[in-house]
Amino acid sequence: MSHEGTPDEQAIREAKIRQRLDRISRKIIVMSGKGGVGKSTVTVNLANALVDAGKTVGILDADLHGPNVAKMLGCESGALESEDGQNFSPVKVRDGLYVVSLSFALNSNSDPVIWRGPMKIAVIKQFLGDVEWGNLDYLLIDTPPGTGDEQLTVIQAIPEMTGSIIVTTPQDVAVLDARKSVNFSRKLGVAVLGIIENMSGLICPDCGKEIPIFGKGGGQKMSTEMDTPFLGSIPLEMHLREFEDSGESTLKKSPDSKSTKALIDIANFLDSSVAVSSEKKDLKNTSGCAPSACASCSSNCTSRKES
Numbered sequence: 001m002s003h004e005g006t007p008d009e010q011a012i013r014e015a016k017i018r019q020r021l022d023r024i025s026r027k028i029i030v031m032s033g034k035g036g037v038g039k040s041t042v043t044v045n046l047a048n049a050l051v052d053a054g055k056t057v058g059i060l061d062a063d064l065h066g067p068n069v070a071k072m073l074g075c076e077s078g079a080l081e082s083e084d085g086q087n088f089s090p091v092k093v094r095d096g097l098y099v100v101s102l103s104f105a106l107n108s109n110s111d112p113v114i115w116r117g118p119m120k121i122a123v124i125k126q127f128l129g130d131v132e133w134g135n136l137d138y139l140l141i142d143t144p145p146g147t148g149d150e151q152l153t154v155i156q157a158i159p160e161m162t163g164s165i166i167v168t169t170p171q172d173v174a175v176l177d178a179r180k181s182v183n184f185s186r187k188l189g190v191a192v193l194g195i196i197e198n199m200s201g202l203i204c205p206d207c208g209k210e211i212p213i214f215g216k217g218g219g220q221k222m223s224t225e226m227d228t229p230f231l232g233s234i235p236l237e238m239h240l241r242e243f244e245d246s247g248e249s250t251l252k253k254s255p256d257s258k259s260t261k262a263l264i265d266i267a268n269f270l271d272s273s274v275a276v277s278s279e280k281k282d283l284k285n286t287s288g289c290a291p292s293a294c295a296s297c298s299s300n301c302t303s304r305k306e307s
Ligand SMILES: Nc1ncnc2c1ncn2[C@@H]1O[C@H](COP(=O)(O)OP(=O)(O)OP(=O)(O)O)[C@@H](O)[C@H]1O
Pocket: 032, 034, 035, 036, 037, 038, 039, 040, 041, 042, 063, 066, 068, 143, 144, 145, 198, 199, 234, 235, 236, 237, 238, 240, 241, 242, 244, 245, 259
């Protein structure tokens, strides 16, 4: 028997996954080619911004080897509760925000998870089928870097995936890898909702001056070249990292910062645009890029022509 169980067990699981997913309006996978570029940061902050806008959001932390979402959300001590030992409730972060992560099942957050592909596939399917997500407006799925088992399992288990968000930093080595994520998404028939350029200039906490520590504009340039929407640039700000380390919401703690404004803009744009993505098209083909991203963009997309 495989890690996924007998064919009968697999069929029951598939049916359960289907039932759960039918109650979730939009499913978005967050990916990157390179590690450490800000996928988890983008996931938790977009989730918080969407909840602030009145949406109900679930986060599935599909990064099994480095699950960081619970720490960033300040709910590391949470546990996946079950009454029947088969169906689990996600951990409630606050009203409207729920999360499931392997970190809730680990004894220590410094224990490594040493699993081959089949184990990872089985756990991700459990997260989709055995978790009582309930009715959600959004399920945001945070993934590890690259295009491996985790991304493939999520996308194959959710054929009606709304789309992908690709996070990159501006420098060439990150952009090069991000291109692979765009092509991966397209090859698997998942609409690219857009590119986010994170760590786009360091804002000096003393003088407020911007230092292009990883360069600037690489993600935006890539989105033009690959004909995908550009969702926006998020600067590197020290407070954002500090709040994440202490599990506090940077949106709440630093509402006027440039990174907060960028994240809220992106969330609002997504929320007003994702309806089109069920057509399995990149957003650009229908509604153009985020308005805030347009200001400094040199592409010739629909929204630019209209403005
Ligand atoms: N815009 C930003 N400003 C300041 N710090 C940031 C910013 N974006 C991310 N960070 C910090 O950089 C680190 C890496 O970010 P994060 O964990 O979100 O990346 P990731 O792509 O999810 O990494 P991994 O590939 O390991 O999953 C974290 O400590 C996070 O707090």
